[in-house]
Amino acid sequence: xxxxxxxxxxxxxxxxxxxxxxxxxxxxxxxxxxxxxxxxxxxxxxxxxxxxxxxxxxxxxxxxxxxxxxxxxxxxxxxxxxxxxxxxxxxxxxxxxxxxxxxxxxxxxxxxxxxxxxxxxxxxxxxxxxxxxxxxxxxxxxxxxxxxxxxxxxxxxxxxxxxxxxxxxxxxxxxxxxxxxxxxxxxxxxxxxxxxxxxxxxxxxxxxxxxxxxxxxxxxxxxxxxxxxxxxxxxxxxxxxxxxxxxxxxxxxxxxxxxxxxxxxxxxxxxxxxxxxxxxxxxxxxxxxxxxxxxxxxxxxxxxxxxxxxxxxxxxxxxxxxxxxxxxxxxxxxxxxxxxxxxxxxxxxxxxxxxxxxxxxxxxxxxxxxxxxxxxxxxxxxxxxxxxxxxxxxxxxxxxxxxxxxxxxxxxxxxxxxxxxxxxxxxxxxxxxxxxxxxxxxxxxxxxxxxxxxxxxxxxxxxxxxxxxxxxxxxxxxxxxxxxxxxxxxxxxxxxxxxxxxxxxxxxxxxxxxxxxxxxxxxxxxxxxxxxxxxxxxxxxxxxxxxxxxxxxxxxxxxxxxxxxxxxxxxxxxxxxxxxxxxxxxxxxxxxxxxxxxxxxxxxxxxxxxxxxxxxxxxxxxxxxxxxxxxxxxxxxxxxxxxxxxxxxxxxxxxxxxxxxxxxxxxxxxxxxxxxxxxxxxxxxxxxxxxxxxxxxxxxxxxxxxxxxxxxxxxxxxxxxxxxxxxxxxxxxxxxxxxxxxxxxxxxxxxxxxxxxxxxxxxxxxxxxxxxxxxxxxxxxxxxxxxxxxxxxxxxxxxxxxxxxxxxxxxxxxxxxxxxxxxxxxxxxxxxxxxxxxxxxxxxxxxxxxxxxxxxxxxxxxxxxxxxxxxxxxxxxxxxxxxxxxxxxxxxxxxxxxxxxxxxxxxxxxxxxxxxxxxxxxxxxxxxxxxxxxxxxxxxxxxxxxxxxxxxxxxxxxxxxxxxxxxxxxxxxxxxxxxxxxxxxxxxxxxxxx
Numbered sequence: 001x002x003x004x005x006x007x008x009x010x011x012x013x014x015x016x017x018x019x020x021x022x023x024x025x026x027x028x029x030x031x032x033x034x035x036x037x038x039x040x041x042x043x044x045x046x047x048x049x050x051x052x053x054x055x056x057x058x059x060x061x062x063x064x065x066x067x068x069x070x071x072x073x074x075x076x077x078x079x080x081x082x083x084x085x086x087x088x089x090x091x092x093x094x095x096x097x098x099x100x101x102x103x104x105x106x107x108x109x110x111x112x113x114x115x116x117x118x119x120x121x122x123x124x125x126x127x128x129x130x131x132x133x134x135x136x137x138x139x140x141x142x143x144x145x146x147x148x149x150x151x152x153x154x155x156x157x158x159x160x161x162x163x164x165x166x167x168x169x170x171x172x173x174x175x176x177x178x179x180x181x182x183x184x185x186x187x188x189x190x191x192x193x194x195x196x197x198x199x200x201x202x203x204x205x206x207x208x209x210x211x212x213x214x215x216x217x218x219x220x221x222x223x224x225x226x227x228x229x230x231x232x233x234x235x236x237x238x239x240x241x242x243x244x245x246x247x248x249x250x251x252x253x254x255x256x257x258x259x260x261x262x263x264x265x266x267x268x269x270x271x272x273x274x275x276x277x278x279x280x281x282x283x284x285x286x287x288x289x290x291x292x293x294x295x296x297x298x299x300x301x302x303x304x305x306x307x308x309x310x311x312x313x314x315x316x317x318x319x320x321x322x323x324x325x326x327x328x329x330x331x332x333x334x335x336x337x338x339x340x341x342x343x344x345x346x347x348x349x350x351x352x353x354x355x356x357x358x359x360x361x362x363x364x365x366x367x368x369x370x371x372x373x374x375x376x377x378x379x380x381x382x383x384x385x386x387x388x389x390x391x392x393x394x395x396x397x398x399x400x401x402x403x404x405x406x407x408x409x410x411x412x413x414x415x416x417x418x419x420x421x422x423x424x425x426x427x428x429x430x431x432x433x434x435x436x437x438x439x440x441x442x443x444x445x446x447x448x449x450x451x452x453x454x455x456x457x458x459x460x461x462x463x464x465x466x467x468x469x470x471x472x473x474x475x476x477x478x479x480x481x482x483x484x485x486x487x488x489x490x491x492x493x494x495x496x497x498x499x500x501x502x503x504x505x506x507x508x509x510x511x512x513x514x515x516x517x518x519x520x521x522x523x524x525x526x527x528x529x530x531x532x533x534x535x536x537x538x539x540x541x542x543x544x545x546x547x548x549x550x551x552x553x554x555x556x557x558x559x560x561x562x563x564x565x566x567x568x569x570x571x572x573x574x575x576x577x578x579x580x581x582x583x584x585x586x587x588x589x590x591x592x593x594x595x596x597x598x599x600x601x602x603x604x605x606x607x608x609x610x611x612x613x614x615x616x617x618x619x620x621x622x623x624x625x626x627x628x629x630x631x632x633x634x635x636x637x638x639x640x641x642x643x644x645x646x647x648x649x650x651x652x653x654x655x656x657x658x659x660x661x662x663x664x665x666x667x668x669x670x671x672x673x674x675x676x677x678x679x680x681x682x683x684x685x686x687x688x689x690x691x692x693x694x695x696x697x698x699x700x701x702x703x704x705x706x707x708x709x710x711x712x713x714x715x716x717x718x719x720x721x722x723x724x725x726x727x728x729x730x731x732x733x734x735x736x737x738x739x740x741x742x743x744x745x746x747x748x749x750x751x752x753x754x755x756x757x758x759x760x761x762x763x764x765x766x767x768x769x770x771x772x773x774x775x776x777x778x779x780x781x782x783x784x785x786x787x788x789x790x791x792x793x794x795x796x797x798x799x800x801x802x803x804x805x806x807x808x809x810x811x812x813x814x815x816x817x818x819x820x821x822x823x824x825x826x827x828x829x830x831x832x833x834x835x836x837x838x839x840x841x842x843x844x845x846x847x848x849x850x851x852x853x854x855x856x857x858x859x860x861x862x863x864x865x866x867x868x869x870x871x872x873x874x875x876x877x878x879x880x881x882x883x884x885x886x887x888x889x890x891x892x893x894x895x896x897x898x899x900x901x902x903x904x905x906x907x908x909x910x911x912x913x914x915x916x917x918x919x920x921x922x923x924x925x926x927x928x929x930x931x932x933x934x935x936x937x938x939x940x941x942x943x944x945x946x947x948x949x950x951x952x953x954x955x956x957x958x959x960x961x962x963x964x965x966x967x968x969x970x971x972x973x974x975x976x977x978x979x980x981x982x983x984x985x986x987x988x989x990x991x992x993x994x
Contacts, residue, residue, distance in 0.1 A: 043350060043353055043354075043395060043399060044395070045297070045300070045346075045350075046346065046388070046391035046392040046394065046395035046396075047293050047296035047297055047300060047343065047346065047388065047391075047392070048228075048292060048293020048296060048297070048388070048391070049293070050223055050227070050228070050293065050294065050297060051223070051227040051228065052219050052222055052223050052227055053219070054216070054219050054220065054223060056301070058216045058219070058220075059297055059298055059300075059301050060160055060161070060301045061162070061166075061216065062192075062216070062220050062289075062298060062301075063160070063298045063299070063301035063302050063329075064156070064157075064160045064162050064170070064301075065170055065191060065195065066191060066289065066298065066302075066329050066332050066333065067156060067160075067302060067325070067326065067328075067329055068153070068156075068167075068170055068171065068174065069174055069186045069189075069191055069332070070186060070187075070325075070328040070329045070331070070332055071152070071153070071325050071328055072171075072174060072186075114317055114318070114319050114320045115320055116319050116320050116323060117315060117317070117319060119368075120348075120364075120365040120368050120369065121361055121364045121365055121368060122314075122315050122361050122362070122365050152321060152322065152325050153167075155316075155318060155322060156305060156322065156325070158309065159305035159306075159307075159309060159316070159322070160301070160305050161309065165205075169199065169203050169204075170195075172198075172203065173194075173195050173198040173199050173203075176198040177189065177191075177194045177195075177198055181194075185331075186332065187285065187286070187331040187332050188285060188286050189286065190221075190271055190272065190275050190286050190288045191288070191289075191332070192217045192218075192220045192221050192224075192288070193221065193267070193268060193271045193272075193288075195217060196214065196217055196218075196257050196264075196267075197257050197258075197259060197264060197268075199213070199257075200257070210254070211254050214250065214254050214255075214257075215250065215251060218247045218250045218251070219247075220289075221243075221247065221271060221288070222243075222244070222247045223294045224287075224288040224289045224291060224294055225240075225243065225271060225274045225275060225287075225288055226240055226243060226244055226247075226274075227294075228291040228292065228293060228294045229274070229277075229287060229291045230287045230290045230291040230292075230295075230334055231277045231278070231287055233274070233277075237274075239270050239273045239274055240270075240274060242266070242270050243267070243270040243271065243274060246263070246266065246267050246270065255267065271288075272286070275287050275288045287334075289332055289333055289334075290332070290333055290334025290335075291334070292384060292388065293388075295333040295334050295335060296339065296343060296388065298329075298333060299326075299329070299333055299335055299339070299340075299343050300343055300346070300347060302326045302329060303326065303343060303344055303347040304347060304351075305322065305326070306319050306322060306323065306326075306347075307351060312351065312354075312355050313351070313355045313358065313359040313362060314359075327340070337376075338373075338376040338380060338382075338385060339385065339388075341369060341372040341373050341376055342373055342376070342385075342388060342389060342392055344369055345366055345369040345370050345372075345373055345392070345396075346392050346395075346396075348362055348365045348366035348369055349362075349363070349366040349396055349425065352366060353399065357418060360417050360418050360421050363418065363421035363422065363425060364421055366425060367421060367424045367425045367428060370396075370425060370428045370429065370432075371428070373389070373432065374428065374431070374432050374436070377389060377432050377436040377437070378436055386437060389432070389437065390433065390437050393429040393430075393432055393433050393437075394429075394433065396425060396426070396429045397426055397429040397430055397433065400422050400423075400425055400426030400429070401426060401459075403419075403422055404419075404422065404423060404426055404459040404463070405458070405459060405462040405463060405466075406462065406463050406466045406467075407419060407459060407463045407510065408463050408464070408466065408467040408470075408502075408510075409463075409466070409467075411510070412509065413508075413509050416509055416510070416513055419510070419513055420513045420516075423456070423459070423513065423514065423517065426455070427451075427452045427455050427456065427517055430451055430452070430455045431451045431452055434451045435451060452517050452518075453517065453518050455517075456514055456517045456518040456521065457518060457524055459514075460514065460518070460521060460524045460525050460528060461524065461528045464502070464506070464525055464528040464529055464532070465528060465532060467502055468499065468502070468528075468529060468532040468533070471495060471498040471499060471502060472491075472495055472536070474498065475491050475492075475494040475495040475498055476491050478494050479491045479494060489553065490550045490553055490554050492536060492537060492540055492554040492557065492558070493550075493553045493554050493556075493557040495533065495536065496533065496554070496557035496558055496560070496561040497557065497561075499529050499532075499533050499561055500560070500561050500564050500565075502529065503525065503526050503529055503564065503565055503568060504564075506522065506525045506526070506529075507522050507525075507526075507568055507572075510525070511525060511572070519575070519576070520572055520573055520576060520580075520583060521572075522568055522569070522571075522572035523568070523569040523572040523573050523580060523583040524583070525568075526565040526566075526568045526569050526572075526587075527565075527569060527583050527586040527587050529565060530562065530565045530566075530586070530587045531586070531587075533558070533561060533590075534587075534588070534590055537554070537555075537558045537590050537592065538590070540554060541555070541590075541591070541592075541595045544595065544599060546599065546602070546603070547599040547600060547602065547603040547654065549655060551599060552596060552599070552654065552655045552656055553655060555592040555593075555595050555596045555599075556592070556596070556655065556656070556657060558590050558592040559590065559592035559593050559596075559657065562587075562589065562590050562592065565587065566584065566587060569583045569584060569587065570584070593657070593658065596656050596657070596658065597658060597661070597662060600654065600656055600658075600662050600665075601662065601665055603654070604651070604662070604665050604666045604669060605669075607647050607650075607666075607669075608666075608669035608670070608672075608673060611640070611643055611644070611647070611669075611670075611673050612673055612676065614639075614640070614643065615636075615640060615673060615676060615677050615680070616680075618636040618639060618640070619636060619677070619680045619681070621636075622634050622635075622636045622733070623732075623733055623738075624733050624738035624739075624741040624742055624745075625738075625741065626737045626738070626740065626741050626845045628741070631744065631748070631847070632740070632741055632744045632845050632846070632847065633741060633744040633745040633747075633748045633847075634681075634741055634742070634744075634745040636677075636745075637677070637745040637748055637749055640673070640674070640677055640749075641748075641749065641752050641756075644670050644673070644674070644756065645756065645759070647666070647670065648666075648670075648756065648759065648760060648763065649763075651663075651666055652763040652766070652767065657768065659763070659764065659767040660764060660767060663760070663764075667760075667782070667783065670783070671783045671784055671785045671786050672785060674749060674753075674783065674785075674786040674789070675785040675786050675789040677749070678746055678749065678786060678789035678790050678792075678793045679789055679793070681742050681745060681746055681793060681797075682742065682746070682792075682793040682796050682797050682800075684734065685734055685739055685742065685796070685797055685800045686734070686800045686803075686804060687796060687799060687800055687803070688799055688800075688803045688861075688864075690800070690803070690804075691800075691803040691804050691806070691807040691808050692803060692807055692864070692865075692868070693807065693815065693868075695868075695872040695956060696872065696874040696875070698953075698969070698970070698973050698988075698990055699875050699973060699990055699991055699992060699993060700973060700980070700981045700984040700985060700990045700991070700992055701875065701878040701973060701974060701975070701976055701980075701981065701992070736801055736804060736805055736809060736838065736841075736842065737841065737842075737845055739797050739800055739801045739804070740801060740842055740845040740846045740854070741845065742793075742797050743793075743794050743797045743798060743801070743846060743847075743850055743854065744845070744846060744847045744850070746790040746793040746794050746797070747790070747794060747847050747849060747850045748847075749786065749790055750786070750787055750790035750791065750794075751849075753783045753786060753787060753790075756783070757782060757783065794850060794853065795853075798850070798853050798854045798857045799857050799861075801842070801854055801857065801858070802854070802857035802858040802859075802860065802861035802862075803857075803861045803864075805835070805838055805858060805861070806835075806858065806861040806862055806864075806865045807861070807865060809838070810831060810834045810835065810838070813830040813831045813834050814831045814834075814865055814869070815865070815869070817830060817831070818831055818866075818869050818873075819869055819870075819873065819877050819879070819887075820873075820876045820877060821876070823877075823879060823883045823886050823887070824883070824886055827886060827890055828866075828890035828891075828893060828894060829893070831862075831894075832893055832894060832897050835858065835862065835897060836897060838858075839855065839858065842854060842855075842858075843855075852905065855898065855904070855905060856905060856909060856913070858898075859898045859905060859910065859913055860913050862894055862898075863894070863913055863914055863916070863917050866890075866891060866894060866917060867916065867917055867920060867960050870887065870920070870924075870974070871920070871960060871967065871970040871971070871974070872956075872970065873974070875992075875993060877974060878974055878975070878976035879924060879974055879975065879976060880975070880976045880977065881924070881925060881926075881927065881928075881977075883924065884921070884924035884925040887921060887924055888921055888924075891914075891917055891921065895910050895914060898910055916960055916961070919961065919962050920960055920961075920962060920967065922962070923962055923967075923968070923971050924971075926971075928972070928975055928977045928979045928980045928983075929979065931968060931971055931972055931975070931980070932972065932979070932980070932983050934968060935965065935968040935969060935972065936951070938963055938964075938965050938968060939951050939952070939954065939965050942954070942965055951987055951988075953969075953988055954966040954969055972984060973990070
């Protein structure tokens, strides 16, 4: 038997580790029990559920019995107990214990700062906290007496809420057990069995208390030996069946526990047989409380005694000494350092949760203790330990992840410290679970898996997706609540604002915490939000068909949100190896600006299409009436300019961020519309060639023949001219006054372009997104096609007015009248009078800025016509040398008409356009022989030696010149002279009539 009483450390060596390496700090405690503040939690104990109905108070009572027994015998001396001589078996005073049990008798000091509390980072009690049992004042009735310090035994009794009566009863029983088993170590004693035999009904207050105690003790035996034995039990073992029957009977009727009682002897036999079974290495030990989970649950009760009964969130200052004694139960409970570390981690964590999660030092202490567990997990190969470790860590991780997978619902700036502790605890648990327990992880190269970073990544993405869904629901509710308000915001615009605020809050509150474990936590967060909002905005964009205020508002909000999110991601990733490219790749652009641009382009196209339709329709209806308004331009131009102005205003009122960018599209379209208007305004109005008659064939002329040809030639020319202008003169919209209105209209459009461009500059300056270069380089604010179209249109119309007036409207006095027959009797005065009358009409219609141009063109047409009459007037005209003075005088009168005594065109302008006429007129004074000689010389110069044998007939160039062969030939054709006629007949055989 001697070996049974040796120190059990050898027998349990394979389940023990080196002594505890503490890491903690906490608070104080009063000796008086108080109402527990621990609340019910959703945490089931991962240390295992017992298969029998033992309540926490039952387990606490059993744990206390084990504690007292272990401490009284831990010195290796016999289990002895000497009560106060004056009060043997006292239930009220056992302070004077025998020196044979020094462990429980040691007086506690009021240590202000325990080493374990410091190591674990647990706070010391505040100035207003309750007294610890070890530092209280006397509870005796004497006033002013200093109270002695508590012993370890008294402290533990108070902490475990055990009455002095119960404590005395336990000690008396232990004394009797020791007396019967002198020299035996307590770990080799089946304590519940011995207590059953030593304690009688007389040790209890009444029968009921005794029966309750006995049933509890029997259940403990059942749990330790039958339900959760350390050495596995064979189901067919007859001893176990016998013990089960005894225990079941005891539940109905108390058994007799006397030493010589038969039922007690049967019970002892069964218990000792089962308790001393061997697993091959522990044959000297009685196993009764070291099976999992019974031992862990009992040890959990002992560890909970470290918390102040008056302040459930604080650890007593005397924890070092108390923990030293608690560890003495290891030999009975089969505990070791690894199991202790795991249980203590769980107890600290559970206490943090159960007391409202207010004391972060408890959380930090649990996290610190978990670091010890992590070291243990890397060294152990015990499958039972691994199973309990996995269960405990899974429970901690499961609880933490309920908070962390939606941490926005759980934490804010006020409790972010708690979040940091929970994250640390959660990722530590996850790391141990994956790296030290998971076989799958071990099969992979560890470098491939960053457990902590992956876990934080999951928390961020999960919580932000949840928060986003909540914001979306909130935005929808906000929209519904404001639908009757003016201009309510669209849901996605509200959502974008909320998501932006969520991102900023994430960056400021949560990312600094999470960055400890994930260097790019803010980047992951905004990438997640970007993806969440992106799903919504892309669906929205796909359903947009037109530019509406709501659509623009949403797209602008989306664009701003995206820029803000990307900015946060870039700032967060500035130190990353890839410069944040990986995160940015997670954020494919919303293309909100592109969507806005597409909508604006569609808006522009629709406006321009309508404008072009309007231009077409109104130009068809326009009559170009000079009396339509005082300014003398077309009402359709007023309308088109108004519509363009309204279009520009509407464009700059669009709530878009890219007015300068898309303005070129609009300007190009408006420019083309105005160009189209200008082109259509001059279309069909004719030109110089339209009105100038075709030159008749050359003939030679004599006085006898010219009158005979006059009537016939006039009739033929008139018919030809009429057929040429018939197509444009079908209505009155092409009359000279109407053409003047067209000129005014194009001039007005040209003038208004400057006004429009200045207005555009003003709009641009007020545009939120305009930049300096938008003004400095003139980008997109100029009409490029319209000015040229207007200038060209005015030129063409001015020419049309001039040549129509001269060759069409006044053909009866000019082409059909001037110098027909006898020049002296058909001079230019009637034509000048008609031109003057028309100039007055035109001047009253035409705008003063374009009036000189039109008058100049009329002068040019008159000069061209004058030469045409002289050089290509047909057989009805013939001139003698003496007619030259008449012609010169008439031309001077024509020039004077346009000079108007200095009130008309400038002299230099008249001289410029009269140059050709002035160069031709001297030929009319030249004699016929000289003209013939000059003609021959010029022809030879022009055609060379080939002209010596036969002079070629020079073609008509229309460019009259005194050195031009055709001009000289025509002078001879229209010379009323016999010599000229003979020369032409001889040289070219020209006829006298057509």
